[in-house]
Amino acid sequence: MHVPIEYFLVLSAFMFITGVAGVLTRRNAIVIFMSVELMLNSANLTLVTFSSYIGNPVGQLFVFFVMTVAAAEAAVGLAIIIALFRNKQTMNVDEINILKW
Amino acid sequence: MNVDYLVNSLYLIKPELAIASALVLLVLIDLIMGNNKKFLPYVAIAGLIAAAYFIIGQFGMNSLAFVSKSNKGMIIADPFGAFFKGIVVFASLFVVYFSIKSDEIKASFERHGEYYTLIFGMILGMFFMISASDLILIYISLELVSFSSYVLAGFTKTALRNSEAALKYVIYGGVSSGIMLFGISILYGITGSTNLYEINSLIQSSSIPNLTFILSGILIFVGIGYKISAAPFHFWTPDVYEGAPITITAFLSVASKAAGFALLIRFIKITFIKSVDSAGYWQLVDLIDWKTFFIFLSIITMTLGNFAALWQDNLKRMLAYSSIAHAGYLLLGMAVLSNQGMIAIIIYFAVYAITNLGAFFVVMLIANKIGSENIDDYKGLGYSQPFLGVSLAIFLISLTGLPPTAGFIGKLYLFIALVDAKMITLAVIALLNSVVALYYYIRVLKNLFLSRPANGTFEFKVSFSNGLVLVLLAAPIIILGIYFTPLVDLAKNSMQILGF
Amino acid sequence: MLTEFGKIFVFLLVAVIFVIALVIVAWLIRPSRPTKEKLMTYECGENPEGSPWVKFNIRFYVVALIFLIFDVEVVLLIPWALVYRQFGLGGFMVGAIFLIMLGLGMAYEWRKGDLEWERAKIIPPVIKRPVFSSKETREAEPVKSKQLV
Numbered sequence: 129m130h131v132p133i134e135y136f137l138v139l140s141a142f143m144f145i146t147g148v149a150g151v152l153t154r155r156n157a158i159v160i161f162m163s164v165e166l167m168l169n170s171a172n173l174t175l176v177t178f179s180s181y182i183g184n185p186v187g188q189l190f191v192f193f194v195m196t197v198a199a200a201e202a203a204v205g206l207a208i209i210i211a212l213f214r215n216k217q218t219m220n221v222d223e224i225n226i227l228k229w
Numbered sequence: 230m231n232v233d234y235l236v237n238s239l240y241l242i243k244p245e246l247a248i249a250s251a252l253v254l255l256v257l258i259d260l261i262m263g264n265n266k267k268f269l270p271y272v273a274i275a276g277l278i279a280a281a282y283f284i285i286g287q288f289g290m291n292s293l294a295f296v297s298k299s300n301k302g303m304i305i306a307d308p309f310g311a312f313f314k315g316i317v318v319f320a321s322l323f324v325v326y327f328s329i330k331s332d333e334i335k336a337s338f339e340r341h342g343e344y345y346t347l348i349f350g351m352i353l354g355m356f357f358m359i360s361a362s363d364l365i366l367i368y369i370s371l372e373l374v375s376f377s378s379y380v381l382a383g384f385t386k387t388a389l390r391n392s393e394a395a396l397k398y399v400i401y402g403g404v405s406s407g408i409m410l411f412g413i414s415i416l417y418g419i420t421g422s423t424n425l426y427e428i429n430s431l432i433q434s435s436s437i438p439n440l441t442f443i444l445s446g447i448l449i450f451v452g453i454g455y456k457i458s459a460a461p462f463h464f465w466t467p468d469v470y471e472g473a474p475i476t477i478t479a480f481l482s483v484a485s486k487a488a489g490f491a492l493l494i495r496f497i498k499i500t501f502i503k504s505v506d507s508a509g510y511w512q513l514v515d516l517i518d519w520k521t522f523f524i525f526l527s528i529i530t531m532t533l534g535n536f537a538a539l540w541q542d543n544l545k546r547m548l549a550y551s552s553i554a555h556a557g558y559l560l561l562g563m564a565v566l567s568n569q570g571m572i573a574i575i576i577y578f579a580v581y582a583i584t585n586l587g588a589f590f591v592v593m594l595i596a597n598k599i600g601s602e603n604i605d606d607y608k609g610l611g612y613s614q615p616f617l618g619v620s621l622a623i624f625l626i627s628l629t630g631l632p633p634t635a636g637f638i639g640k641l642y643l644f645i646a647l648v649d650a651k652m653i654t655l656a657v658i659a660l661l662n663s664v665v666a667l668y669y670y671i672r673v674l675k676n677l678f679l680s681r682p683a684n685g686t687f688e689f690k691v692s693f694s695n696g697l698v699l700v701l702l703a704a705p706i707i708i709l710g711i712y713f714t715p716l717v718d719l720a721k722n723s724m725q726i727l728g729f
Numbered sequence: 730m731l732t733e734f735g736k737i738f739v740f741l742l743v744a745v746i747f748v749i750a751l752v753i754v755a756w757l758i759r760p761s762r763p764t765k766e767k768l769m770t771y772e773c774g775e776n777p778e779g780s781p782w783v784k785f786n787i788r789f790y791v792v793a794l795i796f797l798i799f800d801v802e803v804v805l806l807i808p809w810a811l812v813y814r815q816f817g818l819g820g821f822m823v824g825a826i827f828l829i830m831l832g833l834g835m836a837y838e839w840r841k842g843d844l845e846w847e848r849a850k851i852i853p854p855v856i857k858r859p860v861f862s863s864k865e866t867r868e869a870e871p872v873k874s875k876q877l878v
Contacts, residue, residue, distance in 0.1 A: 144411055147407065148404075148408075151400075151404050157396060157400070160400055161400075161403070164400075164403040164404055164407050167404070167407035167408070167410075167411065168407050168410060170411065171407070171410040171411045171413070171414045172414075174411065174414035174415065174418060175414045175417060177418075178414070178417055178418035178421075181418075182418075182421045184421055184422075186299070186365075186417070186422070186423055187414075187417055189365070190364075190365050190368075190414075190417070190423065193365060193368070193369055194368075194410065197368075197369065197372045200372070200376055201372070201376065201399075201403055204376050204379050204380060204399065205379075205399050205403065207380075208379060208380075208383055208392065208395045208396050208399050209396065211383055211386040211392045211395070212383075212389075212392040212393065212395070212396050214386075215386075215387070215389045215392055216389060216392070216393075221396075221400070224393050224396060224397075
C-alpha cells in the first residue's frame with residue numbers, strides 16, 4: 129500500500145506544534161520535557177520520511193544521533209530537575225522565580 | 230575507506246584530538262587519584278596549551294577532513310576556524326585559572342573532576358561547532374556544548390539560584406535546539422543533503438520551494454540565535470548568567486558566544502553565498518533576505534540589551550544584558566554581509582573576549598571577598614582598592630567603546646564597515662545605543678570612585694598571581710587601543726573561509 | 730527444502746514449544762505453598778501499601794538515568810556491528826574507541842558510587858566564604874565546619 133509523503137509530513141508537523149504548545153502552556157517541568165522530546169521526535173519522523181522518499185540513508189543516520197542526543201537531554205534535564213526539587217520542593221516552573229528582571 | 234584515509238583526516242583535527250585526549254585524561258585522573266584533585270587544573274592547562282599549539286598550525290591550512298564518496302567533508306580546517314578556536318582556548322585558559330581561585334567552585338571540591346571534564350566537553354563541542362560543515366555535526370556539537378553548559382550552570386547544586394539557572398537554561402535550550410532540528414530536517418528534505426557545500430551548489434542550480442526554504446532557514450537560525458543570545462531568543466541569558474557560578478558565566482559569555490558566531494558566519498557564508506564581488510560584498514542566493522533579517526534583529530537585540538541593563542542592580546546581571554547588547558553590535562557586522570563586516574566582527578570579538586573576561590574576573594575577586602555582586606556594594610572600591618577599581622574601570626570603558634581602549638577600535642571598524650556599505654541610519658542607531666550603554670557603565674564607575682566606602686568593606690589584599698592575571702588582561706586593552714595594527718592584520722589573515 | 734522464512738518459522742515454533750514445555754515441567758515438579766508475602770503485588774521489594782502515586786526514592790531516578798544512557802548507545806552500536814568488516818581496521822578502531830569511552834563512563838559512575846544503593850556520606854569541605862547577599866541563596870547554603878587544605 130502506498131501512503132503519500134504528505135501524510136507523514138502533516139503528522140510530524142502536528143507533533144511539532146503539539147510539542148511547542150505543550151512547552152508554552154504546561155507548567156510542570158517534567159511535562160515540558162516530554163513536550164521537548166515530542167518536538168525532537170517529530171523532527172525524527174520528518175527525517176525518516178524524507179530519507180526513504182529521497183532514497184538517501186543520511187536522514188536515517190541522523191535519526192540515530194538524534195535519538196542519542198534526546199536520551200542525553202532527558203538524562204541531563206531530569207538530573208537538573210531532581211537537583212532543583214531537592215532545594216525547592218516544587219516542579220512548577222511558575223514558582224521557580226528567584227531570578228527575574 | 231581505509232586506515233590511511235582516516236589518519237589523513239585525523240591530521241586535520243589535531244586540536245580537537247588534543248582536547249579529547251585531555252578530557253579522557255581528566256576522567257582517568259579523577260578515577261585513579263580519588264581525593265587528590267590538585268593536579269586536575271594543571272592537566273587542563275597542559276591540554277589547552279597543546280591544543281593552542283595545534284591551532285597555530287591550522288592558520289596555514291585550508292582543507293576538508295572526512296571527505297567520502299557521498300559527502301564533501303564534515304570538518305573544515307581553515308584560518309577562520311583557527312581564529313575562533315584560538316578565542317575559545319584563550320578564554321578557557323583564563324577560566325581554568327579563575328576556577329582555581331574562585332571560592333564558589335572550591336566549595337564543591339569533591340566534584341572538581343566533573344567540573345573540568347565538563348568544561349573540556351564544552352570546549353570539544355565548540356571546536357566542532359566552529360569547524361563543522363555538515364548539519365549533523367553542527368547539531369551534535371551544538372548539543373554537546375549545551376549539555377555540558379546546562380550541568381555547569383547548576384554546578385554548585387546546593388545553591389538554589391544555581392539549580393534554577395540550570396533549569397531555565399535546559400528548558401530554553403531544549404526548545405530552541407528542537408526547533409533547530411526541525412528546521413534541519415526540512416532543509417534536508419528540500420535538498421536531500423546535510424552537507425553545507427552540497428546544499429549551496431544545489432540551491433544555486435535548481436529551483437527550490439521558496440516559502441519552505443525561508444521557514445527552514447529561520448528555524449535553524451533559532452538554534453544559533455539562542456547560542457549567541459540574539460533578541461527574541463535571549464530570555465535565558467540574564468537568568469543563567471546571574472545564577473551560574475561566575476567562572477561559568479565568563480566562559481559562556483565569551484567562548485560559547487564565539488562558537489555561536491563562528492557557526493552563524495560559516496552557515497550563512499557557505500550555504501547561501503553566490504559570489505563575492507571585487508569590493509568584498511557577498512552576493513547571497515535570492516531565497517532568504519538575510520540582510521533585512523539581520524538589520525531588524527541587531528536593532529532589537531542591542532536596544533533591548535542596553536535598555537534592560539539600565540535598571541540592573543546586580544553587576545553580573547548587568548554584564549549579561551550588556552553581552553546581549555554586544556551580540557547586537559556583532560550582528561550589525563553580519564548585516565553588512567561583506568568581508569569588511571567580517572573583519573570588523575573578528576576585531577570586535579577579540580576585544581570583547583579580553584574585556585569581558587577581565588570584567589568577570591574583577592567581579593569574581595570582589596565576590597570572593599565581600600560575597601556580593603550588587604553594584605551598591607561597590608561604593609568606594611576605587612579608594613580602598615585602587616588597583617581593582619582602575620582595572621574594572623578600564624574594562625567597563627572598553628565595553629562602552631570609548632578611546633583610548635581597544636573597545637573603541639572594535640566599534641570604529643564596525644561603524645566604518647556600516648558607513649562603507651551606505652547603512653548610515655543603522656550606524657546612527659548603534660551610536661545612540663552606545664550612548665545609552667555609557668549611562669549604565671558610568672553608574673558603576675560613579676559608585677567606584679565618587680562615593681565614600683563604608684568602613685572596613687574592602688580590607689583585603691589582591692594576591693600577586695591574581696594581580697598579574699589582571700594586568701595580563703588589562704594591558705592588552707590599553708595597548709591595542711593605541712597600537713592596533715597587529716589586531717587588524719590578524720583579523721585580515723583569519724577571515725578566510727574555505728571555498729570562498 | 731525449507732525457504733528462508735521456513736527456517737525462521739521452525740525456529741519460532743521450537744522457541745514457543747520450549748517455553749511451554751518448561752512452564753509445564755516447572756508446574757509439575759515445584760511444590761505449591763502459597764503464603765501472604767508471595768501473593769502480594771510485586772513492588773520492588775517494598776510492602777505494597779497506599780496509592781502508587783507517592784514520591785519514590787530519588788535513587789530510582791539515578792538508576793533509570795544511567796540505564797537510559799547506556800541503553801541508547803546500542804542504537805549506535807547495531808549499525809556499526811553490521812558494517813564494520815567492510816571498513817577494515819579503521820572501521821574496527823572507530824567502534825573500539827567508542828566502546829572504550831563507554832567503558833570509561835561506566836567505570837566513572839562505578840567509582841563515584843552511583844551504582845551503590847547505600848552511598849557513603851560525602852563530607853562537605855569547608856571554605857571561608859562570605860554569604861551571598863541574596864536571602865534565598867543564603868538559606869540554601871549548607872553551613873560548613875571543617876578547614877580544607
